[in-house]
Structure formats: C-alpha cells, structure tokens
Amino acid sequence: MPPSTDGGEEKPRTSRRAVLQSVGGGIGVPAGVSAGGYLTDRRFTDEDGDGIPDSKERSDSFHRRFVGLFGRDQFEGLDPERRDLLLDIRYVGGASIDQRTKRNIEKRFRKHGIYAQWLDYPHRYERDRIEREYGWNARTLLWDRTGLYHDEVEPFVRDVAVQVFVIPGHEFEGYGGLVYSPWANLLGGGVDGHVNGFSVGNRAVVCDREDQWEQERLLFHEIAHLTLCHDDDPDNTGVMGTNEEIALTADEWDTLRTNLDAVRDTTGYDIAFRRCLWEGCLDGVTDRLR
DSSP states (O other): OOBOOTTTOOOOOOOHHHHHHHHHHHTTTTTOOOSSTTTTOTOOTTTTSSSSSSHTTOOOHHHHHHHHHHOTOOOOOTTSSOOOOEEEEBBTTTTTOOOHHHHHHHHHHHHOOOOEEEOOOSBBOOHHHHHHHTTTTHHIIIIIITTTHHHSHHHHTTEEEEEEEEEEOTTTTTTTTEEEEEEHTTTTBTTTTEEEEEEEEOOOOEEOOOOOHHHHHHHHHHHHHHTTTTSSOOTSTTTTOOOSOOOOOOHHHHHHHTTTOOOOOOSSOOOTOHHHHHHHHHHHHHHHHH
16 A cells, blocks of 8 residues: 555545446446446455556556557556556647646656556647637547547547647637537636636546646646545645645545546546546526525
8 A cells, every 4th residue: 555645554445436347336337348347346346446457467468459559669568566557648639738848747646656648649630620629628539429539539448547638729810729518518618618627537638738737737736636536635725626736645646546546437427536526517407596
C-alpha cells in the first residue's frame, strides 16, 4: 500500500466497484457487460485495483497490441503489482500539448503511487471533418452513440485507459476556444454553456492552450475527474477547488488511488458515485423550477 502524502499509511478504503461486486450490483456496468460481468465474476482479478485485469497486465499479446497502436517508445508495459493509469491523448487538427506538461502530469501521478503513462495517439484527427461530423460539443464528442468516442476509439483500449481529446482552442475567436456542454448550459455553468473542458466517465475533451500552466491545470483537472468531484475536499486550493495551484489534497489522492477501476466504465454515465454531478443536476433543476 503506497504511503500517503502526509507521511503516514494510506487510509484503508473500499473501492466503489468492489462494493458493487460484493452485493452483485449492476450499477455502472460497462457497455456490453451484463450484471454477470466483471462486477460479479469471481474469476475477474485486479490485485492492484487499477481497473486493468491481471490477465491483461500479464498478457504478452495484449502488450503487443498496445505497442502496435502507440509504439514501443511510448508504452512502458503494465505491471499487475502496481497501480497503472494509461492516458490515451488524441489530438484534433493543430492542437498540441507542451512536453513539460506531459512529463509534469506523469510525475505528479507517479509521485503519489499511480504509475501514469502518457500515450500520444499517433494519428491526428482532421479538424474540418471533426467539426463537420461532430462539432465542438461535449455530448457529440464524448457520449453520443454515434459520437467521436464511439466511432473512433478502438474497443480494446476503452476499458483500460482514459481517453482525452485535445481540440484546437487558443486560435479560436468568439468564445476563445471553448467546448459547448449541454450539462453546463443546463446548470448555468461556463459562458452560455461553453467550458474549457469536460469529462464523462473515463473520457474527456479539453481545449488546448498556449500557456503551459493553463495546459497543465486544465488537463490535470479533467483527468482527475475520473474519480474526483470539485468539492471532495473543501480545503483544496488546487485544481479541483479554487485553481490557485496545480495540486490535490492527500485525501483526494487517496480517492484517486482507490477508485482507478472507474476506468472500466465505458458507458460514459458513471455518475451514480459522482455526487457533484447529480447534486448539481438536482440543484440546477430545482433552481429553474422556482
């Protein structure tokens, strides 16, 4: 068990999916997996709790598929005895991320007991095609049945990696390079529903930024949304709170390490355990009815 950031032992926690498994629940089951799937399948083992089955972490053929997709110079392999986090980053048009941002994000996770691997997807998506077929809309990019994620992401990486689409942002006019979110619009967030980034389940979309600090803050925030809400720790002055620094609290790191198995939610609707989302939805609807 990795040490906590305050020097003591990490607090014992129970993964939310382990709870479901113990009761045979089906909430948050990935698409194509029934209640008899991995949540209730006693043959499914994931000793390190990162959501990647031990059978895949030990599989030479699975490793070869990853190397074939991302290249040997990027993919360092998986280890069933450590918490791995694969970051599958995909670029649209001329969007880019600074090399310092990539390394800093990897280091932050690794320093706190999560072996993150930044994997730049080797093929860029043509900007005009994406704009024409999907638009700059979080819904059509991330969770529509005919959206970018469902159309373009290879099935074998969907339940073992976090996919992040980086779209052109800094050169846009109008909203200054923002993606439209129907949820943000419903709840009165952003600028007329336009936000810097948005995450759903195990995937996110972010607008690229020229400033390296802004890049890192935005990316780290959306990736951490895999398991964290904005208000998990009221004392957080970092990326999940006031954005004054690029940091998470010790309790938030504990939550991330414990719940990395959320990466297996390929439905995009892993909100049953994300209090900030459903509370925000309820509050937003209530406010509009008053």
